[in-house]
Structure formats: C-alpha cells, structure tokens
Amino acid sequence: MDRLFARLAEKIGxxxxxxxxxxxxxxRYKGKLxxxxxxxxxxxxxxxxxxxxxxxxxPKEYECVVDAxxxxTEHSKHDKYHLIARSAFGDMYFWGEKTGASLKITSILSSFVTRTSIYSGEDLDKGFPAFLLSISLDSNDYGDMFEPAYAKLGALAADEMYGFTPAIMLGGPGSLNxxxxxxxxxxxxxLAQLSDLRPYI
Known part of the structure; x- marks a missing residue:
C-alpha cells in the first residue's frame, strides 16, 4: 500500500x-478521477x-444515488460528480471532474458542505492527497455511535450502512436504538427524497 493510503489506514484503521x-x-474513470x-x-x-x-x-454502483x-440542483450545473467514498452512516464524498474534492453530503441530515480546491485543470489530481488525509474517525462517526452500533449490529458488508429507522428527517430521534x-x-x-438539500450550518 502506498504511503498516502497507508496513512489513511493508520488514522482510520x-x-x-x-x-x-x-x-x-x-x-472508465481514467481522466475523470x-x-x-x-x-x-x-x-x-x-x-x-x-x-x-x-x-x-x-462510483458506477452509486450513479443513481448521485442523480437522486x-x-x-445548482451542483449538477457546476460539475459532473462521482461518489468515490462514503461513511458507515451515509456521509458521501464526491469528486468533481472540474472541481475535485469539492462536495460532501451528510445524507441523514440532508445537508452539504463545499470547498474550493487551489488546484485546477491538469493539476486537479494534486488535491486528492489533501482530501484523503483530511478524512478522520471523528468526521465519519455520527454521535460517537459507530462502536456501539458495531457491537450491537455487527460488521457491515460492502453494500451496507447503518441507517436510522425512522429517518431523522422524518422525525426519528437518531438514537442507537x-x-x-x-x-x-x-x-x-x-434519504434523498425526504428533504431538499441545504447548506450545513
């Protein structure tokens, strides 16, 4: 494993x-990711x-999620986005073909944050290491629930996440139970159908 991803493994596991x-x-994704x-x-x-x-x-498996x-939205007018990573609780990390790691959506709260890369054009890839090194346990662990959820529900398969039922945007309490x-x-x-996407405050 190269040094960049080895560092991610050191931080996250x-x-x-x-x-x-x-x-x-x-x-399929050469020149796009x-x-x-x-x-x-x-x-x-x-x-x-x-x-x-x-x-x-x-990203191919998540194209319908990106569309949903x-x-x-204004985002779709600015760039062509691909979902490259996600958290156990549905935080979604997007890579824009023109803007790089410029969009993150917290699906359970229907909120988003954007950033502007200092790199563009042929240099866009240079922003990827900074994105990957910005990933932390805290930013992917909703309410410190990951370890309790893991203990209660077991390990996730590659196509699974931990989801609240009822969803928080439907009035659910967002608790471990x-x-x-x-x-x-x-x-x-x-979750995309429950509320309009809005900036994270």
Whole structure:
C-alpha cells in the first residue's frame, strides 16, 4: 500500500472487505478521477477502512444515488460528480471532474458542505492527497455511535450502512436504538427524497 493510503489506514484503521476492481472500471474513470485513487483500486480494490466506518466505493454502483441527490440542483450545473467514498452512516464524498474534492453530503441530515480546491485543470489530481488525509474517525462517526452500533449490529458488508429507522428527517430521534443495517444504495436513494438539500450550518 502506498504511503498516502497507508496513512489513511493508520488514522482510520486497516482495510476490510476488499473487492477486486476490474480493468474496465479503471479505464472508465481514467481522466475523470485522481490517478492515485485509480492506482489504489488496481492494486487493492474497493474496500472499507476501520472496521467499515469509511469506504472507498465503486462510483458506477452509486450513479443513481448521485442523480437522486444532485439532479435539479445548482451542483449538477457546476460539475459532473462521482461518489468515490462514503461513511458507515451515509456521509458521501464526491469528486468533481472540474472541481475535485469539492462536495460532501451528510445524507441523514440532508445537508452539504463545499470547498474550493487551489488546484485546477491538469493539476486537479494534486488535491486528492489533501482530501484523503483530511478524512478522520471523528468526521465519519455520527454521535460517537459507530462502536456501539458495531457491537450491537455487527460488521457491515460492502453494500451496507447503518441507517436510522425512522429517518431523522422524518422525525426519528437518531438514537442507537433506531439504527439498523440497511443496503447503502437503496437507503441513500430513499434519504434523498425526504428533504431538499441545504447548506450545513
């Protein structure tokens, strides 16, 4: 594992649930996603880190999620986004083909934050290390619930997340007792229908 991803593993925890990435997926995203990410896919696949609190995912599987959240928003007018990573609780990390790591959505609260990279054009990839090194346990652990959820519900599969039922945006209390294992693509698509996306305050 190269130094950048080794540092992520040191901060978050070692990889888990590795899935081999076919060459067709590497070719599909050349010139669209950072070369360091594609090289990691090629060598180590898509995987979770830290017992599954953070996941590098197959963007193709999440295209419907991107559409559900971003269609008919200002974001879709600014760039072409790909979902490259997510948390166990549905924080979603997007890479824009023109703007890099410029968008994060907290799905359970229907809120987003944006950032502007100092890199652009041919230098856009240079912003990827900063993005990856910004990932922390705290920023992916909603209400310090990951370890209690892991103990109560067990480890997540690659296609699962911890979801609140009822959802917080439907008035759910957002407590440990309301957490369940849910399919990530289906649940994230469902959450997109509950409320308009708004800036995180």
């Amino acid at each position: 070692p990889p888990t649930c590795r899935q081999i990435v076919p060459n067709t997926s590497i070719e 950072p070369h360091q990410l594609l090289e990691h896919w090629s060598q180590y696949g898509w995987s979770g880190f830290g017992k599954g609190i953070f996941w590098l995912v197959n 959240w971003l269609d008919d 309301q957490l369940e294992k849910v399919k990530s693509v289906e649940h994230l698509s469902f």
